[in-house]
Amino acid sequence: MPARRVVTGRSQEPRKRFAEELRKLRTERGESLRRLGEVLGWDWSLFSKMEKGETLGGPEVVQALDQYYGTQKLLLALWELAAGDPTQPQRDYRQYFELEAExxxxxxxxxxxxxxxxxxxxxxxxxxxxxxxxxxxxxxxxxxxxxxxxxxxxxxxxxxxxxxxxxxxxxxxxxxxxxxxxxxxxxxxxxxxxxxxxxxxxxxxxxxxxxxxxxxxxxxxxxxxxxxxxxxxxxxxxxxxxxxxxxxxxxxxxxxxxxxxxxxxxxxxxxxxxxxxxxx
The missing domain is CATH 3.30.870 (Endonuclease; Chain A)
Known part of the structure; x- marks a missing residue:
């Protein structure tokens, strides 16, 4: 099981930090977006948008990614930081923006x-x-x-x-x-x-x-x-x-x-x- 990464100072930009971590974990495995979608059961385009910072996805997909990568809820913690980022739009509408991006x-x-x-x-x-x-x-x-x-x-x-x-x-x-x-x-x-x-x-x-x-x-x-x-x-x-x-x-x-x-x-x-x- 990989060592759990520390949430560093990069999390001062939570959304960007979350996207960076997703991209890093996938590329370290040599996994394609399409293959990731096939394994986890979500459309691969969702993972692409998450890695670009266009959407955060929902907690269910993030929990599935944590389990797949063996990251012990690290991704969920980063997701929660990004979802609660005060520099992002108001919470109600942020939920809509996530749906629209997906x-x-x-x-x-x-x-x-x-x-x-x-x-x-x-x-x-x-x-x-x-x-x-x-x-x-x-x-x-x-x-x-x-x-x-x-x-x-x-x-x-x-x-x-x-x-x-x-x-x-x-x-x-x-x-x-x-x-x-x-x-x-x-x-x-x-x-x-x-x-x-x-x-x-x-x-x-x-x-x-x-x-x-x-x-x-x-x-x-x-x-x-x-x-x-x-x-x-x-x-x-x-x-x-x-x-x-x-x-x-x-x-x-x-x-x-x-x-x-x-x-x-x-x-x-x-x-x-x-x-x-x-x-x-």
Missing amino acids: AVSVWNYAPCLLPGLLQTESYARTLMETGIHEGDELARQVEARLRRQERLTGADALSLRAVLSETVLRTPLPNQAQWQEQLEHLLAVGDRRNVTIQVVPHSAGLHALNSTHVTFLRLPDGRVVAWVESGFTGNRIDVTADVDLLQRRHDHVRDLALSPGDSRKFIMRRLEEAQCEPPI
Whole structure:
């Protein structure tokens, strides 16, 4: 059994230290990521993201790694340090970010605000300035949000379907030019093969998700987890019956939405209207 490593001063950056240790243990064994996935029963891409610091993974996978490497709960200790790192986002949302980094597909309904994966820097900054962040912390949070959007590109790009209430597109930024930029960004992102954007018009009337921002995340093992949030906090829902209920409600709302093509035309009209409006 290998000697237990000491958690050194490197743990001042807990997330980085955790990723470094995972990579070191695997390379010392001469193990490939694919082989590790085969042996432990998780998709190999999860281990890749953990070693890159893109996700921490859950305690179950970390415990399995400890057992596999014979590291006597060292990895779990490092994981707990990283999960409790005060330089990371608020705990509730950190849990969501971990799920999003691991997910293979995401679909959601947004009643009031654009989902983070679709926001421009100006939109994200304006939204966060109304909260608790300021100065350097605000800059870090905006950067972190934009970095999440890298999941929409690359060989293992996330599949995203965003259903937006018309309210989202009729709540502009204070700065007209920045709002135009955001609408143009929506059109550009919606052109990607892995992204679908639909709009639920006000004429659709009341429905079961009118005040509920819900996101569904399909994980590599096929499980679907739901995330429901307000402007204050978010809650993970993984009880099958509850996820199914929310999924049925989401499907109903999606049926009320305009087609992707008509939704694109709707966004284009909003952009044209924004371009015609005189600056304040």
